[in-house]
Amino acid sequence: MKSLIFFTLLSFTLASWSQDIVSKVTICWDKSSSMEDRDLKKDFSVLENYFNKSKKIEVQLLLFDIEVREKSFTVLKGGWDDIRLELLNVKYDGATVFSDLKEKIKYKDVFVFTDGKRLTENDMILLPPKSIIVNNSVERDVQFLERAALLNSSRLIDIMPTLNDTVKHDSTSVDQNKLGKLKGTVFINNKPSSNTIVTVKGKSESFTTDADGIFSVLAEVGDTLLITNRNNRTLKLIPVEFLSYMKVFLESDIISLDEVTVVEERQQQERLNNGYSTYTKDQLGYEIATIETDEITAIETTPGDVVRNKVSGVDVSTKNSSGVEGGIAQTEIRGRNSINMNANALVVVDGIPINRSGSELDLSTVMYERNIANFNFIDPGNIKKVTVLKGLAATNQWGSAGANGVILITTKTGGATSSQKSIRVDKARLKNNIYDENTELTGPVSSYLKAFEKSKSLEDAYEVYQTLKDINPENNMLYLDAFSYFKSKDKNMASCVISNLWESDPKNIDVLKLLSLAYTSIEDYNLASIINNEIISINPKVVNTHLNQALLLKNQNKPKESLTALLELLNGNSNYGINTSGIYKTLNREVRNLVFTSKDNLHGMDIATKYQNNVTYKVRLVFEWNHPGAEFELQFVNPQNRYYNWKHTNDDNKERIKDEIENEYSLEEFEFSGDNVNGKWIVNALSLQDFKSNNTLPLVLKTTIYKDYGSSLQSKEQVFVHFTKFNEKKNLININVD
Template identity: 35%
Template sequence: MKRLSILVILLANLLDAQGVENNTITICWDTSFSMLSRDMEKEFEILEKIFKKNPDQTVQLLLFDIAIEEKVFQINNGDWSELKTTLTSVVPDGATVYEGLAAKIANKTVYFFTDGNALVPDEVLPVKKGNYVISSALGRNEEFLKKSALVGRGRLMDFAAILPDNIKATAAAKELPNKKEITGTVYIDNVPTNDIEIRIIGSNKIIKTDSSGKFSLPAVPGDSILITSRANKTMKTVPIGYFNNSLDVFLKANVTTLDEVVVTEQRVNAISEDLVNTGNGLKSKEEIGYAVQSIDSEDITPIQTDIRQSVQGRFSGVNLGPGEDLTQVTMRTNATILGNNYGLIVIDGVPMEQNDSSFGSSSNAASSFVNPDNVADITVLKGYAATNRYGSAGNNGVILITTKTASYGGGTGGTKNTALAQNNVYDPEAKIIITKSALTKALEAYTDMDKAYGKYLTLRNFNENNDSFYLDAFEFFKDKDRKLAARVISNLWEKNSDKESYLSLVALSLRYLGDYDAVQILNNQLNTAKPTALQPFFTEAKLQLEQKEYQAALDRLITLANGGAYGTMEVSPISKSLERELKNLIFQKRDVLDITKVAEPYFKNTQMNMRLLVEWSNAKTEFNVQFVNPQNRYFNWEHTSAANSGRIEEEVSLGYAMEEFELYDDLKGNWKINADFLGNLDRDNSEPLVLLCSVYSNFGYPSQTKKLVWLYLDGQNPKKEIIALKI
């Protein structure tokens, strides 16, 4: 009853204020998706009283969601029917963004009709003394509305505050003023895992992850969460900061490394004596007198399609970085700073070309031709075991690979080498089948975009919580009406403003449209959520490049390449992209840049026929990028746990989701590049994946061109073509 009395008083004050001669007012009318629950009748009652009190005035109307549309109406004799018709015809859609309103407001007297569901942290309405903030939406943000009115010395009319449910919610919130709900997912070996114990250190209350590995508990900044898995004998402590609302915790299990000993599951061997390959034939482990590690074909699963996957994590002290070939293996620590630290690969007794990590080396040795299905065993040799036969070439360790061909063929010669990759022939007649949604089929019937948008709004009533619905609509509008496309895709921002993967999804989509102001807001939000993440810093530089702010882009790239402002960021995973962007920027725009602080290596540009930079919305997803060459042989780059479990964990930890690819003219003809979605790590999560692909032709040359390709993948259409091109 008290709140209702306050509203009556405020309404009376509003009418008294209108008694002062004022012929111009501004109405800021929120048209975002969350305003679907507004009480139009109550808001119209207020406008009716305003125009009754002052019947002749000019109204500046600002309709705002992700963009701002301005209209002007002349009210005569209290007749505001034209304005009323306009407001009635607006269907809420898109994200709530207040930035830009202040610059548009032309009058001293302003009425803000909004629910206060700001998407940008610390944002406030541009309220000034005497302005009114009016809210009737059920799901309004009461705290934001109060803060905006208080800071601007305005007046708040919150009609929804008198509803019983909102009164109860306000009372409940006061009971835990400092607590915030922390949600998260625990992954063990990149798999969401249930029954993991979670508790705040210092508290005896224990909760457990559900069947999808998810948990939720109240915490305050400064708390530390202890995550424990007794079954997997692993634990981790995670501190809660001011920016933490959602956590992804990655734990390892099953393999424990103790110096030269690898503890694995006990297996009964079929042979009576434990023999290992030493490079000089099979010998008993008890006889050789030094440490030798070995696995056989039983340890190599069918899902492993690259020989590096068979080695990764199976041997103590054997290290492979994300995306590195087996020929780039290191054992224990690096022996030299400037020299070669890579080990030697020996296949069926024949040493392969050795890769070289030495400064200035251009070695391109690779082991991708080895088919894991044809491997009989793999042995790791170090120290004396490695050098007693292979000399200095084995100084950094040796990996012996024996193929089934050699093992079963008895060395008689003339046997077909089936260690080479098999069955990677691409059928040029095969078509990627795209299943069109009901929305896509309906929209394709229209050539008039306003009518198509009306159809979208009608069908949205049945698809409000369907992510693919908004992505299908975006795909239809993106090259036909970019303004409508931006409004449509921003709904996923409005509905998922606390989820980083959705913020990235919308940011990638808006980058395709060239809506850099909105992308900047999203990028700042991502940076605030995780200040050490690499991707927002890289995106900042890309935005500056797109807006021709070349010096700012150069400075940003150099700072990032040097490890950020404090030199503490781990940038090696994206160093190739940074280097290429820097070199190319200097090559293309050297005459307008201050390059006095640029290191000498960046002055030598990198050139290639085609450069492909792929960025994706969610690191916690699995997919392949497939390259089909002119000979119709395909090669997959795999973003999967099976291919490289450490890569996905690293992306989540360091905050990046991107990869570089290049094609040269040593194999000319028609190339095809496809993307194949395999699903999210959390199999209960049906979130689609968005890819933004920057395709550069003649990269590094004066004739360089760039094309952006946007596509999304989901369970309905998991495979799509990125681009077909001729080299």
């Protein structure tokens, strides 16, 4: 019966077209992954009936997914075998974007074969009146197809029955939200916590967080949540003030009562170790200077680099920045005042004096003998604080050894006790930071990448990908590996492949964040912009998304709009009430750089003087990642083959990790300047993320490399790298700095 109704409707529609002399038609054929199980016989029957109505028809065939590919055919006397063969050989892949069809459609008579599965609420099919939309897929978007037909004054031929169960489920979900559904994530020690119990105080029903720490409870403003986890011996009481997404932070072995606890903290005084004991700064009362850990940058790969140019009156030799000769081994604090010409400061590591370099006078030969101390065992990444003691009184306990001043180095893992007899060396803090490229990188190439690389051509590689996709269509790693392989060979192919993640879960914000980084890295700014807008509509608090969307405006030749958006973020005037303090440095530099590079296109804008002078660097590196709070390490290897590790881990950067999760940003940058950075640099990354299954979204890093930053020769390159397992180490970039 349904087939009879279908063909009756089809005959009526085609008859209305045949009243005119129809000689041109556009066929829009959805080739996204969701259409792979379409019933081709039913679709072909529609075309068969149409082509038999005219003797000659010019056909524009638009094959579309996230892009539109056009082909042309001529059908004579109903012979459409070439079109049939083309459609039989379509490779279904990726997601669907409908809005691009409007600019491609040439003719007034249009067929659109689709299930209507769109990625965003704003995407819409725009068609000439009297077009025909055809669907034969069970898993289609009924409401979208009906609305598209209505808005375009077109006809919908929907062969499949309506899925009442799906509609009913959706309405139930809406009703629950009206009742006060409160969702959130529980973090223990800055990591999502599963099996944590969430209870509304005064109610018997409780809820348990899932593997990602997510919970959902029915509550109302004024309720109190009791959150407990016995395994970590922790609980927390939290008042419900808003029915919005909630992030709850707990620490193991701590009980927190946010409603009633008042904490009074004593002012902490800076404490210094002079080698024998620990004192407050006031107790010492001497002239000192301190370099904290946050002042130590990635390009400072030796202790000498850490101190150089940061303390007045301190001269660190630069003969050899590796530390073998020069560096902290030869540091003068007050100038030469030693009778035997040894003017170098004493270096004390965690209370232990280290032999220093010097030129000693040998009275037997009346000649100076040089001895060069080696400080390569000190990893700058492990330095917590450097204190320079300039005053003679501060070095009394070191006697004549401290006459030239003392440099106290406190490491993160070492330490000294108050008694000299119990001072011990923690060997874990001392490490030989010589880079060995043959052993540093870990993990074999994935089986997917191996299969692609064995292919004889790009077409063969895509066939291999299609075969693997048929076998395991839900494996996220397949799409990421395929994207990594195709991105340097065919950006359109890479763009389509990665969109499968979008097609399978279009509202998953973690998927969207990953895709935003991926599309930006291959400069597909149109899709990146669509995704960013979708992220903002779902969660307007994601800081990186607002920054990237502002920068995309510049790439879309809208510098004024870009500058306005950046300044709103920088000055805290955003309508979304987001906290951008975590990326303040980046925002400031982007504003200055935009003014510098686009000044001829910013006429009429009132730009503050402070933004009209750009900063310059030989190289600027900006790192972004998809999970705020993700754990990883960046390794910077300098031209002397010494390395420094920037540790983005809960153990080393606990407060920063928490701040990232709370304020939803995930970005850091490093700069290279000065003559001592010239040469070849290697940057690697080590993933410390756990992977629960093949469907878990992995850690993704996008690196933007600016060379000659802030000058007329400025260039930009973007690198996208994903990780497939814990403790995997990959090379990000190799760069020559000059």
